[in-house]
Amino acid sequence: MTEFLALDEGTLAYDIVGSGPLVVLAHGMGDSREAFRFIAPALVAAGYRVASVDLRGCGESSVEWPTYTRTAIAGDLLALVRHLGGPAVLVGHSIAGGAVSIAAADAPELVTAVVELGPFTRKQKIRLGDFGVARYRRGALHLIATTMLGSTRQWSKYLDGAYPGAKPADWSGRLAEITTSLEQPGRMKVLQKMGSLPPVDAGQALPRVTRPVLVIQGSDDPDWVSPRAEGEAILADLPAGLGQLTVIEGAGHYPHVEAPHETLEAMLPFLSTIAPTRNGSHA
Helix, strand or coil, rough: EEEEECCCEEEEEEEEECCEEEEEEHHHHHCCHHHCCCCCCHHHCCEEEEEEEEECCCCCCCCCCCCCCHHHHHHHHHHHHHHCCCCEEEEEECHHHHHHHHHHCCCCEEEEEEEECCCCCCCCCCCCHHHHHHHHHHHHHHHHCCCCCCCCCHHHHHHHHHHCCCCCCCHHHHHHHHHHHHHHCCCCHHHHHHCCCCCHHHHHEEEEECEEEEEEEEEECCCCCCCCCCHHHHCCCCCCCCEEEEEECCCCCCCHHHCHHHHHHHHHHHHHCCCCCCCCCCC
């Protein structure tokens, strides 16, 4: 059942299921908490209390927030943790991957650990030669077109490449839901604003993070020429020994949707050492 948290600038929609250590799941731009439909039940079964939240301006959360920076999103996530009773493991995808790093740096007392899925956590350095990589070139051009034109058609084309392997069984219905949501007044503008914000604030936060970090990348993510190198660079900007990296072969920008089993295989052992449940489950 959807619940709502009223903040000064707007209202966040979320749902919460299970009992045990708190895990907060935050999706990427142009998406909703339905992105975690495959991994949230498994986390609950493993003994966690799982809150899936719609980012500001997305899903069922309100529109027309004054800003959509990663810093602002981090503040929303921390407000939710306070409301629910933390601390929490924060799991963030894409833009929210940068946001959870900021949250961990700003309020370590509320954050047990961080999981970043295909995260935009560092300012990107685009080189002309990068466009020689077809996978990257197609993804970048569709993203640029979406941000400039506000086109759901271009976003659908980006998503097609962002899932390079077999699409989820419910993909056609899910894509229709995403498109319908973005056609609601103000929703595409949110995506455009999020897509135009470089992750400078998240990159600046990385050296201040003191909580364990797990970065999960898909080897075929179109957002980087080398997803592994991007993950390694995030770890290098963290304090020494704080982060670990898992690369899921064949997955794209949405490993938690495209390869939920492999994503959970990386997440659950990490969580069990940081936030063990009563049953100590790796389920």
